[in-house]
Amino acid sequence: MPRNKLSPLDIKIRTEISNNLKKYSHGITQVSLSEKTGIPVSTLSGYFAKRSTPNAGSLQKIAEALGVNKSDLDPRFADDEFFSKKDIPNIVSIYERLTPTRQQKVYNYADNQLKEQNNAIVRMPRTQIKLLGAVSAGTGEELQDDTTEVDYTGTVPEYDYALQVNGDSMEPLFTDQQIIFVKYSEEAFNGQIVIAYVDGKAYVKKYHFNGAKCELVSLNSKYDPIDVSGNENFKIKGVVVL
Incomplete structure (x- = not known):
């Protein structure tokens, strides 16, 4: 499946992170930073060169190694004004072009987001969890x-491991940078949201099997399904707790 083109906002975020990494790591080599964080040099190089976006766990490691806050590196943790109005799609225009069934799904998702926001204002429980890494909702991640x-x-369910979602292919169910909780399993029922390995990379997708064809399906229609029929390098590694 071809790599999906980055949005202007994704490019903007990567550029800001790259600039901040260069600013705060002045005098520190990538090799030295790798030794301090445990992050491979090749991975760090991707962050510096704007080829990839670090997840929250990697950002935390880098920030601690550089003696700065995570918000000093990634503008998404610092200032809502970083996201200008032009970065935010006209949701009303999109909503009006949807079928009634899809409009209901958008409404349900927006209503849930509002409830979560209101609960956060009241005071949601805060704890520390162990994040295994990132899982791609788009083009694949190496855990x-x-x-x-x-x-x-937020409320932490019973789980075996947690992951951060990178990408938008599972919207509106999961958004970019959202943390999800997973129960380990090597099997899944048709229609479940799974963590799947394909050719050494991890994805979060909807599992679809009709007896003749097996696919990993995105909820965002702009992404094509991944056909894993007969792929010996395809494995299920967990089912997402919903």
């Missing part, structure tokens, strides 16, 4: 071998 402890605000 880390170790876990990183990160702050999490």
Whole structure:
């Protein structure tokens, strides 16, 4: 499946992170930073060169190694004004072009987001969870071998491991940078949201099997399904707790 083109906002975020990394790592080599964080030099190089976007766990490691706050590196943790109005799509215009069934789904999602926001204002429980790494909702991620402890605000379900979602292919169910909780399993029922390995990379997708064809399906229609029929390098590694 071809790599999806980055949005102007994705490019803007990567550029800001790259500039901040160069600013705060002045005098520190990438090799030295790799030794301090445990993040491979090749991965760090991608962050510096704007080829990839670090997840929250990696950002935390880098920030601690550089003696700065995570918000000093990634503008998404610092200032809502970073996102200008032109970065935000006209949701009303999009909503009006949807069928009634899809409009209901958008309404349900927006209503849930509002409830979560209101609950956060009241005071949601805050705890530390062990984040295994990132899982792609788009083009695939290589999971880390170790876990990183990160702050999490909200109710934590019973789970085996947690991951951060990178990408928008599972919207509106999961948004970019959202933390999801997973129960380990090597099997899944048709229609479940799974963590799947395909050719060494991890994805979060909807599992679809009709007896003749097996696919990993995105909820965002702009992404094509991944056909894993007969692929010996395809494995299920968990079912997402919903």
